[in-house]
Amino acid sequence: MSALLRFDGKVVLVTGAGGGLGREYALAFGERGASIVVNDLGGDIKGDGKSSSAADKVVEEIKAKGGKAVANYDSVENGDKLVQTALDAFGRIDIVINNAGILRDRTFGRTSDLDWDLIHRVHLRGSFLVTRAAWNHMKNQKYGRIIMTSSAAGIYGNFGQGNYSAGKMGLVGLSNTLAIEGRKYNIHCNAIAPTAGSRLTQTVMPPDLLESxxxxxxxxLVLWLCHDQCQETGGLFEAGAGWIGKLRWERTQGCIVRHRNQAMTPEAVREKWDRVCDFTDATKPATIGESLSTLVEVLSRLDTDEGIAPNPTSAAASAT
Ligand code: NAI
Structure with a gap:
């Protein structure tokens, strides 16, 4: 059997680690030698209230198994304080797992300013603040591993979760850019969309599914993505039930819908719509460079007049 993946000497901050997924991450890192900051505000599912008991319990569990852990009870909105706890207790910060989360599900028309703002403050802004507080330490030590917690609701959309979907997809964008900016400092950042039974999902999943x-x-998955041996960065993974899959973008070949020196019209778009949306021979752009190079190619094709042939509709539209 291959050697166990260990985290001796590494300092890990797990936000929202007082229960659910975060607790599992904290326990798993703790069992494999890392020093853990167990952060949890200890509020309810909607973000109301506060208690130190959730984080304290997990710290005790880690210690009972011979691990090293300290608690932090601040909201992720005070990112500096979370990272300071790691520095004070263990002298460094190596790994940040942005996991804390709440739900305020509402159909879109009923979403209040508070429903929107609280979700964004905890998920997107919280992850930003915690990660920014750790970033320069990671840069200086030329080592860092970051996880952003997205959601299938963000990737695919979900009824009644407009606020949450937007925040969760925002985290994918943030993760993509941190992967690019972090690369030369050996800082890796990946996003995950987990599915697991927890207090967040107990209202939407039947009990037997929750249990399994x-x-x-x-x-x-989180431990592997954060290990020295793992070179993955800028990835997005769905995980649940013991299955893990990786996602990427797919783009149609597309179609040029204008002709050199002629007005571009909505009628021409209509005419070519099937081709615009045809995924036959789809490409998989992985960088903004790959995305933009298509446009450069389009411009050169238009220069040599390989755009769409003029048609009666566009000619009529440009004449009016
Ligand atoms: P959970 O409710 O069991 O755990 C979230 C923890 O975050 C709680 O202990 C809570 O006290 C803490 N927390 C909330 N606001 C906080 C704040 N401002 N500062 C610090 N801690 C705070 O939920 P679960 O399911 O373990 O969720 C963990 C993450 O995974 C969340 O980001 C959630 O959105 C995400 N997720 C979970 C899915 C699932 O199937 N369980 C599906 C998709 C995403």
């Missing part, structure tokens, strides 16, 4: 989708089936 254990949080412990997601933790091994």
């Amino acid at each position: 989708l254990k949080a412990e089936y997601v933790a091994p």
Whole structure:
């Protein structure tokens, strides 16, 4: 059997680690030698209230198994304080797992300013603040591993979760850019979309499914992505029930809908719509450079007049 993946000497901050997925991550890192900051505000599912008991319990669990851990009870909105706890207790910060989360599900028309703002403050802004507080330490030590927690609701959309979907997809964008900016400092950043039974999902999943989708089936992905041996960065992974898959963008070949020196019309778009949306021979652009190079190619094709042939509709439209 290959050697166990260990985290001796590494300092890990797990936000929202007082329960659910975060607790599993904290326990798993703790069992494998890391020093853990167990952060949890200890509020309810909607973000109300506060208590130190959730984080304290997990710290005790880690210590009972011989691990090293300290608690932090601040909201992720005070990112500096979370990272300071790591520095004060263990002298460094190596790995940040942005996991804390709440739900305020509402159909879009009923979403209040508070429903929108609280979700964004905890998920997107919280992850930003915690990660920014750790970033320069990671840069200086030329080492860092960051996880952003997205969601299938963000990737695909979900009824009644406009606020949450937007925040969760925002985290994918942030993760993509941190992967690019972090590369030369050996800082890796990946996003995950987990599915697990927890207090967040107990209202939407039947009890037997909740029971079988254990949080412990997601933790091994997080540990692997954060290990020295793993070179993955800028990835997005779905995980649940012991299954892990990677996502990427797919783009149609597309179609040029204008002709050199002629007005571009909505009628020409209509005419070519099937081709615009035809995924036959789809490409998989992975960088903004790959995305933009298509446009450069289009411009050169238009220069040599390989755009669409003029048609009666566009000619009529440009004449009026
Ligand atoms: P959970 O409710 O069991 O755990 C979230 C923890 O975050 C709680 O202990 C809570 O006290 C803490 N927390 C909330 N606001 C905080 C704040 N401002 N500062 C610090 N801690 C705070 O939920 P679960 O399911 O373990 O969720 C973990 C993450 O995974 C969340 O970001 C959630 O959106 C995400 N997720 C979970 C899915 C699932 O199937 N369980 C599906 C998709 C995403």
